[in-house]
Amino acid sequence: MSDARPRLGxxxxxxxxxxxxxxxxxxxxxAQQAVxxxxxxxxxxxxxxxxxxxxxxxDPRRADANARAVGRMLSARPHLVDVRPxxxxxxxEPGVFLHAGPPLEWDRASGPMRGALMxxxxxxxxxxxxxxxxxxxxxGAATLEPxxxxxxxGPMAGVVSPSMWMLVVQDDEHGGTACxxxxxxxxxxxxxxxxxPEVLERLRWMGAVLGPLLRDAxxxxxxxxxxxxxxxxxxxxxxxxxxxxxxxxxxVRELGADLVAADAPRAHVAEVFRFVAGNxxxxxxxxxxxxxxxxxxxxxxxxxxxVVAMARNGTDFGIQVSGTGDRWFTGPAQMPDxxxxxxxxxxxxxxxxxxxAITETAGMGGFALAAAPAIVRFVGGQVxxxxxxxxxxxxxxxxEHPVLQIPLLSFRGTPAGVDVTRVVRxxxxxxxxxxxxxxxPGTGQVGAGLVAPPAGVFADALAALAAAVPRGPA
Amino acid sequence: xxxxxxxxxxxRRGAYHDSVTLMRVSRSLAERPDVAEAMAAMGxxxxxxxxxxxxFAVPADAGPNDLVVAVRTAxxxxxxxxxxxxxxxxxxxxxxxxxxxxxxxxxxxxAAAAARRTGAGLALLSVPGPQVFAEAMxxxxxxxxxxxxxxxxxxEQEIALKEAAARRGLIVMGPDCGTAVVGGAGLGFANxxxxxxxxxxxxxxxxxxxxxxxxxxxxxxxxxxxxVGGxxxxxQVSGRSALAALAALDDDAAxxxxxxxSKPPAPRVAGLIREAARRLDTPVVFALPAxxxxxxxxxxxxxxxxxxxxxxxxxxxxxxxxxxxxxxxxRGLFVGGTLRDEAEAIVRESLPPAAGHALLDFGDDAxxxxxxxxxxxxxxxxxxxxxxxxxxACGVLLLDVVLGYGAEPDPAAALAPALAAARADRxxxxxxxxLCGTPGDPQGRDRQVAALREAGASVFASNxxxxxxxxxxxxxxxxxxxxx
Numbered sequence: 001m002s003d004a005r006p007r008l009g010x011x012x013x014x015x016x017x018x019x020x021x022x023x024x025x026x027x028x029x030x031a032q033q034a035v036x037x038x039x040x041x042x043x044x045x046x047x048x049x050x051x052x053x054x055x056x057x058x059d060p061r062r063a064d065a066n067a068r069a070v071g072r073m074l075s076a077r078p079h080l081v082d083v084r085p086x087x088x089x090x091x092x093e094p095g096v097f098l099h100a101g102p103p104l105e106w107d108r109a110s111g112p113m114r115g116a117l118m119x120x121x122x123x124x125x126x127x128x129x130x131x132x133x134x135x136x137x138x139x140g141a142a143t144l145e146p147x148x149x150x151x152x153x154g155p156m157a158g159v160v161s162p163s164m165w166m167l168v169v170q171d172d173e174h175g176g177t178a179c180x181x182x183x184x185x186x187x188x189x190x191x192x193x194x195x196x197p198e199v200l201e202r203l204r205w206m207g208a209v210l211g212p213l214l215r216d217a218x219x220x221x222x223x224x225x226x227x228x229x230x231x232x233x234x235x236x237x238x239x240x241x242x243x244x245x246x247x248x249x250x251x252v253r254e255l256g257a258d259l260v261a262a263d264a265p266r267a268h269v270a271e272v273f274r275f276v277a278g279n280x281x282x283x284x285x286x287x288x289x290x291x292x293x294x295x296x297x298x299x300x301x302x303x304x305x306x307v308v309a310m311a312r313n314g315t316d317f318g319i320q321v322s323g324t325g326d327r328w329f330t331g332p333a334q335m336p337d338x339x340x341x342x343x344x345x346x347x348x349x350x351x352x353x354x355x356x357a358i359t360e361t362a363g364m365g366g367f368a369l370a371a372a373p374a375i376v377r378f379v380g381g382q383v384x385x386x387x388x389x390x391x392x393x394x395x396x397x398x399x400e401h402p403v404l405q406i407p408l409l410s411f412r413g414t415p416a417g418v419d420v421t422r423v424v425r426x427x428x429x430x431x432x433x434x435x436x437x438x439x440x441p442g443t444g445q446v447g448a449g450l451v452a453p454p455a456g457v458f459a460d461a462l463a464a465l466a467a468a469v470p471r472g473p474a
Numbered sequence: 475x476x477x478x479x480x481x482x483x484x485x486r487r488g489a490y491h492d493s494v495t496l497m498r499v500s501r502s503l504a505e506r507p508d509v510a511e512a513m514a515a516m517g518x519x520x521x522x523x524x525x526x527x528x529x530f531a532v533p534a535d536a537g538p539n540d541l542v543v544a545v546r547t548a549x550x551x552x553x554x555x556x557x558x559x560x561x562x563x564x565x566x567x568x569x570x571x572x573x574x575x576x577x578x579x580x581x582x583x584x585a586a587a588a589a590r591r592t593g594a595g596l597a598l599l600s601v602p603g604p605q606v607f608a609e610a611m612x613x614x615x616x617x618x619x620x621x622x623x624x625x626x627x628x629x630e631q632e633i634a635l636k637e638a639a640a641r642r643g644l645i646v647m648g649p650d651c652g653t654a655v656v657g658g659a660g661l662g663f664a665n666x667x668x669x670x671x672x673x674x675x676x677x678x679x680x681x682x683x684x685x686x687x688x689x690x691x692x693x694x695x696x697x698x699x700x701x702v703g704g705x706x707x708x709x710q711v712s713g714r715s716a717l718a719a720l721a722a723l724d725d726d727a728a729x730x731x732x733x734x735x736s737k738p739p740a741p742r743v744a745g746l747i748r749e750a751a752r753r754l755d756t757p758v759v760f761a762l763p764a765x766x767x768x769x770x771x772x773x774x775x776x777x778x779x780x781x782x783x784x785x786x787x788x789x790x791x792x793x794x795x796x797x798x799x800x801x802x803x804x805r806g807l808f809v810g811g812t813l814r815d816e817a818e819a820i821v822r823e824s825l826p827p828a829a830g831h832a833l834l835d836f837g838d839d840a841x842x843x844x845x846x847x848x849x850x851x852x853x854x855x856x857x858x859x860x861x862x863x864x865x866x867a868c869g870v871l872l873l874d875v876v877l878g879y880g881a882e883p884d885p886a887a888a889l890a891p892a893l894a895a896a897r898a899d900r901x902x903x904x905x906x907x908x909l910c911g912t913p914g915d916p917q918g919r920d921r922q923v924a925a926l927r928e929a930g931a932s933v934f935a936s937n938x939x940x941x942x943x944x945x946x947x948x949x950x951x952x953x954x955x956x957x958x
Contacts, residue, residue, distance in 0.1 A: 007722040008645050009595055011619050012698055016659035019588040019618070021609060022600030024495055025850060026623060026662060029879035030598075032916060033666075035659040037598075038588040041581035044605050057611040058634050384577030394590075395583045425608055426583040 045425045049459050052466035056421055059469045061303030069304035069322040070398040070417040073362065076294035077172040079223035080286055083215040085207070087162035089179055090150050094124060098147040100158025100355040101313025102328040106137050106144065110314035112193025112350050115441030116157035117142070119195030123203050124161045130195050130442075148309055148320070152179040153292045153355035155284060156191035156437055157314065164203070165211030169226065169289040171297055178292035182206055182214070185279040187444055192437045193350070194444035209268050210275060217258040224254055226290040230364065231403050233283070234414070239372035240287040241356060241365030241433040242448055247283035252276055288355065291362035298322050298417075305465055306398060307418040310361050310430065310453060314353035314437070317453045321420055321461045323468060329461040331454030336436050338449015339377065350439040352451045357432045363401045363416025366431035366450065367393045371406045371414070375433075383408075389431050390415065396422040396430065420465065423458040479510050479547040482556050483530050485517070486541040491567060496541075499566045501883060503545060506562065508555035510548040514563065517542045585609055586616035598661055600624055603649065607631045610646065614638050621701065622648030623662050625839060629710050632703065636714040645718045651701035652679025652847075655686070662701070663849055665878035666914035670695020672777060673729035673756075675719040677707050677736035680810025680837075680876060681770060683910050684937055685735050685761060688774040690912045691935055692786050697728040704811075707739030713747050720747070724754040732756050733777050737815060738764040763816045765823055769938035770816055789935040793927045795904040798947050802869020805862040806833030806944075807855050809848040810937075813874045813908060817941035824945045830867055834858070849881040856892050863896030863903055870904045871896070872944040874937065875926070877911030877919060884917055886925035894929040904947045905931040908940035 006013055020027035021040035030037040045053055056062060086092045097120055099113060109117070114134065121133035121142065136142070147154045154160055158181075166179040181191075184202060188194040218224070229250050236246035252273070259269055276282045295308045304322035311318055316330040333351035340346070359365035369376070370390035373383050387408060393415035394400070400413030418430050429452040436447035491499075496514045503512035511528055515521040517536035525532045530544035543563055547555040582588035585597040597613040599606055603626030610620045614635065622635075627649035639646045647654050653676060654661040658669060665683055667690040676682030676699055686696050700723065702715035716734070723729045732754070734747065739762065751758035757780055761773030768776065775785045804821060808814035814835040821831055835841075836848040836855045848855050855873075862868045871893075875885050893905050907926050911919040923933050934940035 007643065007725050008619055008718070009617055009643065011595055011645070011656060012722060012726045012728075014595055014657070016596065016657040017592060017594040018596050018598055018659065018661070019582075019585045019592065019594045019613075020598040020600075021585050021588075022598075022623065023846075025498075026598055026600055026880055028498075029664075030659060030661070032879060033659055036592065036594075038592045038594060039581060040585050040588045041583055042585075042601055042609070043583065044602065045608065050604060050608075053608045054631065057608045058631075060638070063615045388577060388580060391579060395587050421608070421612075422584065425612075428583065 043427060046459070049424050049462060052462045053421060053424060055466035055469050056305060056462060059303055062305060065301045065303035065323065066306055066398055066419065069298040069301040069306040072174060073294050073298035073306070073417060074399060074402055075173050076297045078169045078178070078226045078290035078293040079172055080167060080218060080226055081170045081223045082168040083165055083211055083218055084168055085162065085211065086160050086164050086166050089166050089168055090152060092160070092162040094162055095126065095141070096143045096145065096162070098145055098150060098152060098154065098158065098160035099313060100147060100154050100156065100353060101311045102316050102318030102330050103146055104144060104313040104315060106140070108315050110350050110353065111439045111441045111443070112353060112437035113157050113314045115193030115195050116159040116190050117144070118441065119190045119199055120159045120161040122195065123200055124163060146311070147355055148311055151177060151292070151296065153288045153358050154181050154191065155183070155288065155356045156354040156435060157193060158355045159190060163207050165207060165214070167286050167289050169286070169293050170223070171293040174297040176293050176296050178289045178296060180285040180289035180292070182210060183279060183282045183285045185275070186281065189444060192435070192443070192445040193441050195442055210272055213259060213262060213264050213268060213272050216262040216264070217255045220258040220261060221255055224251070226286060227403050229254070230287060230290065231405065234368060234371045234404055235407055237372055237374050239365055239368040239375070239433065241284065241359045242435070243372045243375045244283040244287065245280040247287065248276065248280055251283050251286065284356065287364060288358050291358040291364060294362045295358060300325060302468070305420040307361060307420060310357040310432070311355045312352045312357065314350055317352060317457060319453065319457050319461060321465065324461065324464045327464065329457040329464070331456045334451050334454060336434050336449045336451040338436055338447050340436070340447035341445065344438070344446035348438050348443070348446045350437045352434060353437055354434065356434070360430055360432050361418065363397070363404060363414040366433045367397070367416070368404065368406060368414045369431070369433070370408050373408070392428055393431060395426055396428050420458050420461045424462050427455070429453055429455060479549050479551060480556055481530065481544070481546045482560070483532060483542065483544045484560065485533055485536045486543070489541040491541060498883070499563065502566055503559055503563060506559055508547055508551035509559055510546045512545045512559065514541065514543045516540065585613045585618065589613070589616055589618050595619060596621065596656065598623065603627045606649065607635065610635050611638060614642055614644055614646070617642070617644070619644045620646045621651055621654055621661055622646065622703065623651060624648070625650040629705060632705060632711055633714070636711065640714065640718065645700065645715055645722065647701045647715065648703040650705065651703045653682045653699060654701040655696060655699040657698065660879040663876065663878055663880045664699070665690070665910070665912045666916070667912055668695035669697065671697060671728070671730035671781065673697045673723035673726060673732045674699040675716050675723065675732060675734045676701045677704055677716065677739070678812040680874070680910065681735040681761065681763070681812035683810070683876060683878060684770045684813065685733055685774055687910050687912055688771060688788065688936065689777070691789055692774070692778055692783060694778065694781065694783055697726060698723065704737070707736050707743045707747065709740045709743060713739070713743050716747055717750050720750055720754060720758070724756045729756060731777060731781055732758045733761055733773065734758060735761045735770070737812060738762050738767070763812070763819060765819045769820065771936040771938040788939055790939065791923045791927050791933040793930055793932045795932060795947055796902050797950065798869040798904050799902060800950065802948065803830035803832070803867050804870045804872060804944055804948055805868045806872040807858050807862065808833065808835050808874045809837050809855065810874050810876055810910070811835045811837050813910070813937045816937055817872060820938060820941040821945060824942070825948065849876050852882060852885060852888055856888055859892045859896060863900055868903065870906060870944045870947050872906045872908070872940065874908045874910060875922065877909070877915040877917045877922060879916060881917070886922045890925040890929040893926065893931055897930040906940050906944045906947070907931040907933045908937040909933050909935060910937065
């Protein structure tokens, strides 16, 4: 009897081609016979994680669940559809503030998080001065909730208050929506914990001028396909986390005519162009919202070991996993390794902060470093280092992005979809590009570089996945 | 040109390499024409002693985490010979890595990732048993067939892996699968045999090697040898992989006859397999050596008959053996479990019980915990040869030598001197060797035979004949085989 499909995947009819893990002599014996053999640089998984690893790998739901989850993430088609104040789009009430990362209380908040919350209190008119705001926040006068709990993300401190304008992104494929605030630029800015008069003045201008003009332009233009735009930017040297120069230029080009065509004073239009032209990171927030929409599409698939959020609040690093619902697995935020601005140094740095690791979650940022040779100095200065970093991420991801491609790797898709089991098995941690905030409130940005999550969050997530494996018939 | 050899001892701090790699490096260095002696080893006490015996002075502070390399050039070797040898050493120690664009690509860290790079269809896993499940399951998910060389894998994990493979139309060979041949590629321990019409399903590694070597000696080749692991035909695992292998071989155009090799399976499972075999288009011959059943050689002869091929006289290379005084015992020192079992069955049915006969399997878990298999590392069996030879109650030493890919590169190099030494001390000791190998094996079967015979051993290609010959010697029959 002969099936149409060859038995055993063609094992008995195809030229033998082998991968070998373990004892070197067995691979050598194949090489001796001129059989193509690829040796695995295998390392043992941590002993204490073995029972959970075996339970999760043995879960018959896992393979299909992961295929479904990562398939949803990669087929998402996020479009920029609107720009609206947080009070409208998220229903944010006065006195409620969103922040980056997993849940956090004022007492545990780091310097830049406190600084950003203080500035936002003043911006919303809930305090007259930053000092007054600090006292009020310490009293518990405000409600703090993670952006991620509201379908939103925010870079660095990620503080969102009701009057701030948000980019609104809609996933055409799966119907989800995601939001991200407008990018303020670099240096002394609220998201890095600065709250001086120039910070608040800029935020007020963004609310009064930038937000409404962008809204009108986007509405006039119609939905902008962000994945298509990001794919182009990757081929122009962006990785969409620490470099967004090409994507920002592409977005301005896309919206230019509609900004001009709007019924706004010419001076305001010029201000908007000048602002965006002076901010190479303007597109970052759109990339984050796109990534959030894609990652959210992959949530809630029972049995899936796909990471759907990586986020930091300046104190904790947290991840969420498709198969474990909205539960956070947290550990201490790590110190980034990077380059510092001016006279700042590592002693001035705050631990890792921001929701922007959503870009890595969806296969951009550090995972696409090989696409961005211009910023390789963050990884040791050489292009091969960036290529090696991206290649290493394929070891812990479930898929290659069908649309986002890396020219240097012959247009291979970016590594996408972090698999908890692969991280635990290999010990390879996701590589995250990041800005570095000053540890003292009010300082602002002090540098940029790379950071990794604490390994424990993946072990904890694995244990929870193992506990959720249904007991099969014995 | 210098007239005497020169010596260099180099210590590389903290440069760890596994002992098998270093054995091979040592051999490659020693084989260089300008080199008289060479050894590369970690600086353990044992190895330091060895360096000392070879006349190399190892610095006192070289410890077990340091690589020590010592080379003495041959007399008359050119002055650059030492430098050349150490350059060659660097080459031998270098891990090969693929060079792609923008720097060498780091090796993959999982079998699934490695397969994605090369399009491989089979993963050969020999990582520690308790760690193998995740790697194997992930490989199955990636669409790979899996051979698990590792032992110490819990049976429920074996069943889970085999069920997952069945759902995906794949096969798990193992755990504890030592031997397979797929599309001409020998995996694990496998002999260089000619391609041909016989497909083998093997729950026994050395059993499969014996069958393929005898077939090869009869001029008949194999299509594939699919190992299934020693526990596959147990009541719990219930022949899951054997059934998949039978179906695949039945479907294979190159396979005209299937041989199933196993230690005797559980009766219920044996029934299941025989029932499945009856439904195939391809004829199946069973080789399940047990007391009262055909031995492997007889099963191979049945297979040859089924193919209409003549049964040859199995190769043998006798040497004169001393008459064995009555009352002496047989000591069997085996590296192949099935070869041991087959020999024991023959001994049990031919000799009175409880006469001090003992047949040991050095491949048993008890001997391999934390050590390489005796087909790679002969140390323990060599020690046992000396020990049993020194025991006056021992009349006949019966040993197996298994050649092929994956096995130690020159087993006779250590075993022949050990046997010669045993014979030098004990003129009344008979030595019989069952040699499982083919002329094409990398160790060179005929070279191995010559060395073993030189050391005084009678050598047989058929393990059953070797065992019967040993039994005959104990019964005082003959001093060798008359017809050579």
